[in-house]
Each structure stands twice: as structure tokens, then as C-alpha cells.
Amino acid sequence: MPDPFDSILYRYVYCTLSSTGDAECAGHGLFGGGLLPGGLEWLAFPLTAAIIVAALINGILGGVLMMIWGERRLLGRFQGRTGPNRWGPFGLLTPIADAVKTMFKEDVVPTVSDRLVFTLAPIMMLAPALLIYAVLPIGAGTWLADINVALLLIIAVGGANVLAILAASLGSGNRYAMFSAMRAVAMLISYEIPLVISLIGVLMLSGSLSLVAIVDAQTIPFFIVQPLGFFVFLVASMAELNRTPFDVAEAESEIVAGYMTDYSSMKFGLFFLSEFAATIATSGVITAVFLGGWHGFDPIPSQFWFVAKMVAVLTVIVWIRASWPRLRIDQIMNFAWKALFELTLINLVVSGLLVLAWPSPSTAELWYMAGINWVVFLVSIYIFGRVLGPKHDSVRAGNIQSGVVLSDSDAPAIPAGGGD
Amino acid sequence: MDGTIDVVFWIMSAGAIVTALLVVTVKDVFRAALALAGSFLSVGGIFFLLQAEFVAVAQILVYVGAISIIVAFAILLTRDMGQGNPTQSNRLLVVGGGVMAALFVAVAGFVAYDTNWSDRDSRLTDLDVTAALTGQYEESTNRSGDTVLIAFTGVDETSAKDGVFADTTGWLGGLLVRDYVLALQALGVLLLAAIIGSIALVREQASE
Structure with a gap:
């Protein structure tokens, strides 16, 4: 198993907080490293973990919001409609509005x-x-x-x-x-x-x-x-x-x-x-x-x-x-x-x-x-x-007639620019 | 870093014990099942702390991911049981508890008696520790003449770091498919027989 300092993410955050990481910290970390005052350096390990986890969870939340937007836009494209496009450029802020709405609903x-x-x-x-x-x-x-x-x-x-x-x-x-x-x-x-x-x-x-x-x-x-x-x-x-x-x-x-x-x-x-x-x-x-x-x-x-x-x-x-x-x-x-x-x-x-x-x-x-x-x-x-x-497929075999196609006039009219 | 690991260990241990107690005290069966899953998870965390990653993940995979789900699914299928046995105990509680306690004391006592506490540290030399830390295992004999797997071949002492252990997974895999392959195959046959047997039991009988 490689050691944690192989991860530049870990090394960077850790070395910014504590300079006791000795040789491994040379040349890494912001502000010359060792931000924690003496005596508090045992905090470096838990703090590093907390900082990385906080950054990661926020990154995941951002990624999820982007994906919700991307998925709705793409589905719109695939289905011949626009997808969310009202709030923000290309509807980019729609997932944020969705998130706020979700949070304020009655539980x-x-x-x-x-x-x-x-x-x-x-x-x-x-x-x-x-x-x-x-x-x-x-x-x-x-x-x-x-x-x-x-x-x-x-x-x-x-x-x-x-x-x-x-x-x-x-x-x-x-x-x-x-x-x-x-x-x-x-x-x-x-x-x-x-x-x-x-x-x-x-x-x-x-x-x-x-x-x-x-x-x-x-x-x-x-x-x-x-x-x-x-x-x-x-x-x-x-x-x-x-x-x-x-x-x-x-x-x-x-x-x-x-x-x-x-x-x-x-x-x-x-x-x-x-x-x-x-x-x-x-x-x-x-x-x-x-x-x-x-x-x-x-x-x-x-x-x-x-x-x-x-x-x-x-x-x-x-x-x-x-x-x-x-x-x-x-x-x-x-x-x-x-x-x-x-x-x-x-x-x-x-x-x-x-x-x-x-x-x-x-x-x-x-x-x-x-x-x-x-x-x-x-x-x-x-x-x-x-x-x-x-x-x-035993169920399908007897039931499906071939060639049943909706004519264009059967399809519901697509409203311009609606959500999904 | 050591202090943090101690803190995590105590959190995990407390979690394992508290959830294990919940399993036998909570009245709702499904809550007990969830507590059981929590207990398994805490034990898996302790395995992680002990650097036994494969055992830890196997613990999560088998106990949390399979056994807990089977327990929960059984509760789902027997919905009337959902509210639980109101006392979670019966007349033979004292007898059963006494037998289990005696067995536990016997096992723990045997392990404590059988482990060579005084000799254990002295037998591990610095180089043995280095070999364990860098993963350079080899089959050889130790000082008292027994065959052991931990030894070293040209270990560079500077390459060992605290808390960094070797690839235990590959080592376990080698043991499993080379040294103990017969036991593995026998287990596979046993499981297959169990599956076929259960299918045969629940198969709809052709009406006479």
C-alpha cells in the first residue's frame, strides 16, 4: 500500500497546515507551509481530512447540480424539445432553484x-x-x-x-x-x-x-x-x-x-x-x-x-x-x-x-x-x-402487432420552451 | 496521526458495542436488523484501522451487503413480525445467556492463556518489522524452528514507513488458490449443493 503522501491532494493540504511532515513537505503547501502554531500540530491530520472531505462534498454537490441540468437539457434534445431554459443562461440556474424549492417544501x-x-x-x-x-x-x-x-x-x-x-x-x-x-x-x-x-x-x-x-x-x-x-x-x-x-x-x-x-x-x-x-x-x-x-x-x-x-x-x-x-x-x-x-x-x-x-x-x-x-x-x-x-419473449410474442405508428397529427403539440 | 487513530478506534468500538446492545434490546425487529448492520459496519471499520483492508471490505461486502439484507428481506416477507416480540426474551433467557457467557469466557480465557504475551515482542526483531511493513514476505523458519511466512529478502530499512503495510490481499489470494485450494473448492461444492437443494425444496410440485 502506497503512503498517503503519494496523493498530491493530501500532501498539499497537510503541508500547508503543518511543516512537521519533514522531507515530504519540501516545496509543497501554500504560504510556505506550517500554518498551525506550535503545539497544535497534532491537529494537522484531522484538519486535513476535514478540509478535503468538505471540498469533496461541495464538489459532488456542484457536480450533481450540473448533471441535473445537463441531463434535463440532453433529454430535451433527444425528445425534440428545449429543456429548462428560463432561469439563467441556457437554464443553468434551474437546478439551484429546484434545490431551494426542495428544501423549503413541507416535510x-x-x-x-x-x-x-x-x-x-x-x-x-x-x-x-x-x-x-x-x-x-x-x-x-x-x-x-x-x-x-x-x-x-x-x-x-x-x-x-x-x-x-x-x-x-x-x-x-x-x-x-x-x-x-x-x-x-x-x-x-x-x-x-x-x-x-x-x-x-x-x-x-x-x-x-x-x-x-x-x-x-x-x-x-x-x-x-x-x-x-x-x-x-x-x-x-x-x-x-x-x-x-x-x-x-x-x-x-x-x-x-x-x-x-x-x-x-x-x-x-x-x-x-x-x-x-x-x-x-x-x-x-x-x-x-x-x-x-x-x-x-x-x-x-x-x-x-x-x-x-x-x-x-x-x-x-x-x-x-x-x-x-x-x-x-x-x-x-x-x-x-x-x-x-x-x-x-x-x-x-x-x-x-x-x-x-x-x-x-x-x-x-x-x-x-x-x-x-x-x-x-x-x-x-x-x-x-x-x-x-x-x-x-413469451408475453410479447402474441400481443404486439407490427407496424402501429402514430401519425404526426396524433402527437401532442410541443409547447415552446417549457421545462421537462 | 497515532492519536487520531486511537480516537477513531474508540468511536468504532463504542459504535460496535452500542449497536450490538441495541440488537438485543430494541423491540422492533427491523430496527434491530439495522442496528446489526451498524455493528457489522463498525467491526469493518476496526479491521480497516488494523490495516486488514481485505478483511474489512469482505466484512462490509458479506455482512452489511448480504447478510443484513437477507435478514431485512426476511422481515419484509414476514410483515406481521415487524412489530416484534414485545419482550425479546423467554423463560430460558437466563439459561441461554449463562451458556453463552460461559462459552465466551472459555474462548477468551483460552486465547489469553494460549498467547505467549511475554515472548511476543522480543521475537519480532526490527528487521522482521521492516519486512512486515514493506511486504517482503518469504517462507522461512523463525528462531524457534517453526515455519513462518513473515521474513525478509534484502529489505531496505529506509523504505519502511509507519502505518504503511504491504499488499495483504495478494498474499491472501495466493494462500486461497494455492495452499488451501481444496478447502475453497469444497466450499464451492457445498454452496452449490445448498442452492440446488433450496431450489428443489421450493419448486412447485406437479399436481397429481
């Missing part, structure tokens, strides 16, 4: 609810989402903790939100929330298996669970070397995030808002926040594990590359939301167990054989692996598409 707690559990659930939802950022390297040397089980930690805390959903539904004592929890638990537990196994291919290539080591190992981005792993990880993360093709847990046409039905004001705001924070964190994980992390061309700083790649992933995630309808729960379960699970096993076996053939691969050998993996990827996707395609 309703149902009388049948278990008040303690009801209050605890949004916090339990947000905490794991924030925890992921602790191990996310957002640039060369810019990370909070480089622990050698970072990827495992992300998977572990990512699974903890199931407990929050269960707490929300049992706490609010609402039947729709109960349905939602049943669906969410079934789905999240099923998708966790392909999610974990799809990462093993990357682990075999990099030989480490540390995100920093994984980024370092990517002489070419791993989504080229591990297309099947990338595909399965992307799909399974969408399910873990409860995002649109898989958002049966909060399907508003069936079960109101699922486990969030009874929540209002800032408690609802926390759910909303954690959902977006988790989405951004997941895009960060995808960037670090599959897209080469902070690697890029030289004059532009590494942090910029990381954020740019994250924004690209987020755009794809919004794109998927705009393009796919919500699946039924049985389709979701079939897809997890009959397609994704087998695909990850294929990826695991093929990657294992390739790593056996080329242990600690050079860049050229990574390209050979990429070639073989792409063939496997395309062939297996084709086969699974044929075997599990729409013809074999």
Missing part, C-alpha cells in the same frame, strides 16, 4: 411510518454513494486514498444501498414502497453477480484491485481489451443505479414513486442527490477501470481528461435513458440470469486463457488480446441475441 412524515427508520433511510442511501469518491483517482496524484482493495470497496458499498431501499420501504409502511423494495432487492442482487464477475477480466490484466494501479496498467484503455467486460459492467451498473431501462423500483406508471412515494422535502432531496451522486461515481469508476482514467495528451492536465471522460460516460448514460423504454421485472431477471451472467462467464474464461498465454502483457500483446476478445464479444452477443431475442 411530511406519515403517521403509520416508523419515524426513526424513515429518517435514517435517505442518509443510508447517500453515505455509500459518497464513500465511492474516497477511492476514486480523479487525476495523476489526485486521490484521497489509494487502498489495495479499492475496487472491492466500491462493489461492497455499492451493494449497501439495497439496505437503504428496504429501510425506506419498511419505514414508510406503504404498499407501493413494499412492491418497490421487493423489485429492487431482486434486481440488485441479481445484477451484482455479473457486475462483479465482469471486473475480474480487468483484474487479471492489471494484477491489482487498486484503482490507481489499474489506471497505470492501461497502456491502451481496457474497454478495447475487454469489450465484453465493459458492456456487461455498463449494463449491470445501470441496473445497480436504478436508471431507466431498469428503473422498475420507481416505475411511476405502476407504483407511484416506489420506495420514495412518502418522502418529501429534503428527505426526497437526499434520495435524489444520492442517485445522481452514485451515477457520477459510477461514471468515474467506468472511466478509471475501462477508459484509461486520467491518461491523455500532455499539455492538458490529467484531471481535465478524467472529468472529460466522465462527462462522456454520463452522456451515454443519459442517451440510454432517452432511448430505451422501461423493462418489465421478468424481462430484467431473464436478462440478468440468461444473458449477462453467461456473457461474464465467457469473458472470464477467455480472459483467463489469454492471461495464461501472455502473463504481464506488453502493449502489443494487449492488442492481440483485444482482437481475440472483440471476436468473442461480437460472436457471443450475436448468439445470445438470436437465442434470447424478442421472438422468445
Whole structure:
């Protein structure tokens, strides 16, 4: 395990506060370093942690606000309308107005609810989402903790939100929330298996669970070397995030808002926040594990590359939301167990054989692996598409008539410049 | 830094003990389940402090992420149980508690008796500590002739830093798939048998 001073973020803040960091602090820190008066230098470590955490949480809040705006604008584009455009240039201030509105709404707690559990659930939802950022390297040397089980930690805390959903539904004592929890638990537990196994291919290539080591190992981005792993990880993360093709847990046409039905004001705001924070964190994980992390061309700083790649992933995630309808729960379960699970096993076996053939691969050998993996990827996707395609969906087969298209006159008129 | 770690340790320990007490005293079953998850989480935090990162994350993954959820899900499915057994105790409370307390004292006493407290520090030389800190493990024999895994090969003492430990995950993984691979495989077969058995039990019987 590398030491904390490898993180320039940590070193900079620590050395600004305390000069007792001796040799490691030479030439780092603002104002020549050592701001804390003598005798108080034991405060440097907790203060450093507090400052970094405060900065990080504010950064995440800003990122979430930006993402809410970006997602609504993009969805507007995809759906042939404008999206939020009234408050501020390009509607940029809309999320701030939304946040203020959310905070000032009445905080309703149902009388049948278990008040303690009801209050605890949004916090339990947000905490794991924030925890992921602790191990996310957002640039060369810019990370909070480089622990050698970072990827495992992300998977572990990512699974903890199931407990929050269960707490929300049992706490609010609402039947729709109960349905939602049943669906969410079934789905999240099923998708966790392909999610974990799809990462093993990357682990075999990099030989480490540390995100920093994984980024370092990517002489070419791993989504080229591990297309099947990338595909399965992307799909399974969408399910873990409860995002649109898989958002049966909060399907508003069936079960109101699922486990969030009874929540209002800032408690609802926390759910909303954690959902977006988790989405951004997941895009960060995808960037670090599959897209080469902070690697890029030289004059532009590494942090910029990381954020740019994250924004690209987020755009794809919004794109998927705009393009796919919500699946039924049985389709979701079939897809997890009959397609994704087998695909990850294929990826695991093929990657294992390739790593056996080329242990600690050079860049050229990574390209050979990429070639073989792409063939496997395309062939297996084709086969699974044929075997599990729409013809074999028993419910749909008899019901859907082909060629029912709305004429233009059936579509409702689009109001100019409305919100979404 | 050491003082901070002490503070975090006491917070974690207090959290683990308080939530563990809540599990057996709270009347609502679901609240007890949440307290149990909190207790597991605190223990995971203590593992982190002890630099056993893999065990810490495994603790969160398995206990918080799986076992707590199964407990909570069972409560969800048996909704009538939600309000809980009003006393959380029965006639045999004293007997059961006595047996468990006796077992705990026996185990703790055995560990305390079996650990060689006086000899422990003297056996670790500076170089052994350096090897542990820099992760240069190797199988060899220690001074009393037992085979141990902690040793060193050309350790540079200056490369060791306080509180920086080696890659325990890789070491554990090596043990798991090399030395104890038979046990791992046996566990896999056992779990598979359990899954198939449970499916066979709950499968709808074809009507006669």
C-alpha cells in the first residue's frame, strides 16, 4: 500500500497546515507551509481530512447540480424539445432553484411510518454513494486514498444501498414502497453477480484491485481489451443505479414513486442527490477501470481528461435513458440470469486463457488480446441475441402487432420552451 | 496521526458495542436488523484501522451487503413480525445467556492463556518489522524452528514507513488458490449443493 503522501491532494493540504511532515513537505503547501502554531500540530491530520472531505462534498454537490441540468437539457434534445431554459443562461440556474424549492417544501412524515427508520433511510442511501469518491483517482496524484482493495470497496458499498431501499420501504409502511423494495432487492442482487464477475477480466490484466494501479496498467484503455467486460459492467451498473431501462423500483406508471412515494422535502432531496451522486461515481469508476482514467495528451492536465471522460460516460448514460423504454421485472431477471451472467462467464474464461498465454502483457500483446476478445464479444452477443431475442419473449410474442405508428397529427403539440 | 487513530478506534468500538446492545434490546425487529448492520459496519471499520483492508471490505461486502439484507428481506416477507416480540426474551433467557457467557469466557480465557504475551515482542526483531511493513514476505523458519511466512529478502530499512503495510490481499489470494485450494473448492461444492437443494425444496410440485 502506497503512503498517503503519494496523493498530491493530501500532501498539499497537510503541508500547508503543518511543516512537521519533514522531507515530504519540501516545496509543497501554500504560504510556505506550517500554518498551525506550535503545539497544535497534532491537529494537522484531522484538519486535513476535514478540509478535503468538505471540498469533496461541495464538489459532488456542484457536480450533481450540473448533471441535473445537463441531463434535463440532453433529454430535451433527444425528445425534440428545449429543456429548462428560463432561469439563467441556457437554464443553468434551474437546478439551484429546484434545490431551494426542495428544501423549503413541507416535510411530511406519515403517521403509520416508523419515524426513526424513515429518517435514517435517505442518509443510508447517500453515505455509500459518497464513500465511492474516497477511492476514486480523479487525476495523476489526485486521490484521497489509494487502498489495495479499492475496487472491492466500491462493489461492497455499492451493494449497501439495497439496505437503504428496504429501510425506506419498511419505514414508510406503504404498499407501493413494499412492491418497490421487493423489485429492487431482486434486481440488485441479481445484477451484482455479473457486475462483479465482469471486473475480474480487468483484474487479471492489471494484477491489482487498486484503482490507481489499474489506471497505470492501461497502456491502451481496457474497454478495447475487454469489450465484453465493459458492456456487461455498463449494463449491470445501470441496473445497480436504478436508471431507466431498469428503473422498475420507481416505475411511476405502476407504483407511484416506489420506495420514495412518502418522502418529501429534503428527505426526497437526499434520495435524489444520492442517485445522481452514485451515477457520477459510477461514471468515474467506468472511466478509471475501462477508459484509461486520467491518461491523455500532455499539455492538458490529467484531471481535465478524467472529468472529460466522465462527462462522456454520463452522456451515454443519459442517451440510454432517452432511448430505451422501461423493462418489465421478468424481462430484467431473464436478462440478468440468461444473458449477462453467461456473457461474464465467457469473458472470464477467455480472459483467463489469454492471461495464461501472455502473463504481464506488453502493449502489443494487449492488442492481440483485444482482437481475440472483440471476436468473442461480437460472436457471443450475436448468439445470445438470436437465442434470447424478442421472438422468445413469451408475453410479447402474441400481443404486439407490427407496424402501429402514430401519425404526426396524433402527437401532442410541443409547447415552446417549457421545462421537462 | 497515532492519536487520531486511537480516537477513531474508540468511536468504532463504542459504535460496535452500542449497536450490538441495541440488537438485543430494541423491540422492533427491523430496527434491530439495522442496528446489526451498524455493528457489522463498525467491526469493518476496526479491521480497516488494523490495516486488514481485505478483511474489512469482505466484512462490509458479506455482512452489511448480504447478510443484513437477507435478514431485512426476511422481515419484509414476514410483515406481521415487524412489530416484534414485545419482550425479546423467554423463560430460558437466563439459561441461554449463562451458556453463552460461559462459552465466551472459555474462548477468551483460552486465547489469553494460549498467547505467549511475554515472548511476543522480543521475537519480532526490527528487521522482521521492516519486512512486515514493506511486504517482503518469504517462507522461512523463525528462531524457534517453526515455519513462518513473515521474513525478509534484502529489505531496505529506509523504505519502511509507519502505518504503511504491504499488499495483504495478494498474499491472501495466493494462500486461497494455492495452499488451501481444496478447502475453497469444497466450499464451492457445498454452496452449490445448498442452492440446488433450496431450489428443489421450493419448486412447485406437479399436481397429481
